[in-house]
Amino acid sequence: MSRAWLERLSGALAVAALLAAWxxxxxxxxPPAYLLPxxxxxxxxxxxxxxxxxxxxxxTFLQAMQALLLATAVGVSAAVAASTHATARGALRPLATLLQVTPVVAVxxxxxxxxxxxxADLSVVLxxxxxxxxxxxxxxxxxxxSADPDLERLFDLHRARPMDRLLRLRLPSSLPFMIEGLRIGAGQAIVGAVVAEFVAGTGATQGLAWRILEAGNRLRTAELLAGLAWLAAMGLALNIVLGALEGVVRKRFGLAR
Structure with missing residues (x-):
């Protein structure tokens, strides 16, 4: 049995043991069913x-995917601009950091x-x-x-145009990093969709956050936990799909892990 399958089996056994203990x-x-079912x-x-x-x-999944596509378009475009222009890099990095450190509940x-x-649906996506x-x-x-310095010097030697350098060297080498960012961003997009619906508090989008709030207010704790299970399943499924995509990209471009 391969190491990857052993890790998956160990994870499944750990989850089964936790559920059995629970x-x-x-x-x-x-304990009362409303406290811990x-x-x-x-x-x-x-x-x-x-x-x-x-x-x-x-x-909720649709809104999270719309948000992820929007974040990918803006984030990748901003990263390309920052990698090619020092002025853009100096301007964009502080703004991106500011977004990261600002509490989402406050925004x-x-x-x-x-x-x-x-x-409300648009505010959730944004x-x-x-x-x-x-x-x-x-x-x-x-x-x-983080492209290979030797390849960078080779492109310098051939006086490659900036666009050729970007398309033929830097973008292919950045794909595994980009997919790793997607794996993190996918989870963050789901979190953001849930938080936005919690704050909106109108139920207009009828996403999972509203169902969780509704179940909690009615002390249907089992249903509340079922909603959380759906959120966890969505995050896990996205992580698995993007992990498989990362493996394909690394194999296609001959990139080491």
Whole structure:
């Protein structure tokens, strides 16, 4: 069995052991169901509440993907500009860092106010894109400035045009970094979509955050945890897909891990 499969098996066993311990502790200690339901109760809630949770999960996923696409377009463009112009790099890096260190909960009410409560879906996408922007910008910029020095000198020797250098050397070498930024940004986009919907508090987008709030207010803790399970599943699925894409890119361009 390969090392990768051993790691996956170990992870699955750890999750199974945690769920078994949780189930056993709940049955022995009998806490109130509204305080801590058993994993089996959460599983039942996943099935019972599926007509509500599945469409909401789809809505949250769609908004997160829209945000990720927007963050990718802006972040990669900004990183390309920063890698080719020192002035742009000096201007963009502080702005990107400022976005990273500003608490998202503090930004969300202002953004929702600017966009308007009647356009809650747009504010959710914009906030999620803002959160996902920094890892994409930072990772892409690192990749663009980490090309093989020997190849850089070879391009200098042949007096390559800046555009040729960018398209033939720097962008291909930055792809693994960009995908790693996407893996981080995908999780951040989901977090941003949930936070924005929490702050909006209108339920207009009918995403998973609203279902979680609704279940919590009604003390349906099993359904609340089922909603969290959907969020975790979305993040895990995106991570697996992007991890596989990274492997394909590395193999295609002969890049080492």
């Amino acid at each position: 189930e056993t502790a709940c049955r022995l200690l009998s 058993t994993p089996s109760a959460v599983g039942a809630a996943l099935i019972e509440a599926a007509p509500r949770l599945v469409p909401s999960a789809g809505q 969300a009410p202002l953004l929702i106010l600017w966009v308007g409560l009647d356009r 906030l999620a894109a803002t959160i996902a922007l920094f890892p994409l910008f930072s990772a892409t910029l690192t990749g663009l400035t």
